[in-house]
Amino acid sequence: MDRSTLEAYDRNAALFAADWQAQSTPTDLQEVVRRFFRPGLTADIGCGSGRDTAWLCQNGFSAIGYDPSEGLLAEARRLYPDLHFECSALPALEGVASGAFANVLCETVIMHLAPAMISDAVRRLLSLLEPDGTLYLSWRLNETGSRRDKHGRLYANFDGDLVRGVLDAATVLLDEQLESASSGKMVRRIVARTSAI
Template structure:
């Protein structure tokens, strides 16, 4: 099975300090935080694609026991530097190797799946559901790209796909 786009991963590794600084300056994602407060339940929470750990740290500060996962060693180094008391591990969608099935009450996956090839998005969504315990909550978002797949100035891939690809994977993931 294919993994995250290699050029995207290299861009995150090469520019990890720059991205961490930029994300630290961005406005607080209050919409995300409101949804999490409303729907997440107490229990272990995974932040898949945690980047520099901003959301993982917020989860921990908000009473969730959280662990962050990211495929970029550069971003993980920034996360560990910025948040030394939080656990961060290397793992990548779609496989999430080393992440146990049914281990989490909640899974946060904020703007990650658009870095994957459309062919593996259903597998990635299925794996996100797989790591949830029964009755767990998945928060999944992605950046919309209306004009087709393209790369930004850093070389990060932003894949175009129809939202029905995700909806179908969510439906199939909940039917078995």
Template structure:
């Protein structure tokens, strides 16, 4: 993750946890998970304070949350003490085994990465999926170029083909652009199914 973004999340972890907790329930996201995910171990990559990880666990998708921010992980463990949260970061996801998960959720994370590493990050998300596993990937759309918000968080501008090219071995099940019911921001989201024949390399 971009270093200034990570520092912002560490510095203001309690603020962000409260802000996300106060947002409307992301019912659109939850409906998509119910539609496309299969029962099985799920990774929440960029889990933040654990809101979506907790929902997954409560709704039949046992989950592990991963985040690079120690501050956000502390909030997640405080709010959801029965759930596993581990420190890890894209694009490497070090020590996360290939083919380990039935599902991967990566909700509004990759726009915090430098565009040059986004393809590698997307390919790595596929690697940790089982054959025929499902990836939910979304990002905040920034149409006017890369920028930072008042907290210093990076919102990178990048061509969507960086993502689609990295998913060329997968089957796209859903591809849409919309206003998030939770944050109110414009997001792009893709649901993709990993090929049964895909060979992992990371």
């Protein structure tokens, strides 16, 4: 994880949590999850303040939220005290079991990584899935090159082929570019499924 981005999330955790809670419901994400995920243990990678982890748990997908920011995890635990949250960071995701999840959700996270880390991060996300598991991966598009916002968060600009190249061993079920219903930002979303044994 980019150090300045992580520091920004830790420093402003309450602010970001309040902002995400106030955003419009991410109906586009929820529709895709209902369409492609199957019941089973789900990892929410980059869970932030836990909004999507909570929705997953309320909709039949037993979920664990993972985030590298202790500040955001504190907000998640405050907002959703009955849910399970753990600290772990892409690309390594240390302490997260391989092959343990029916589904992995990674919503607008990988653009906070240096482009050189993207392929390894996607490989690691795939490794979390059991056979016939489903990965939902999205990232914010930034057409003006890599930049930092006013908080210091990195928004890396990278070729989507970095992601697609890693997904060759999986079946891509959805690949689209659209405006996010919750943030109003342009994102690219890919859903892929691993092979069954």
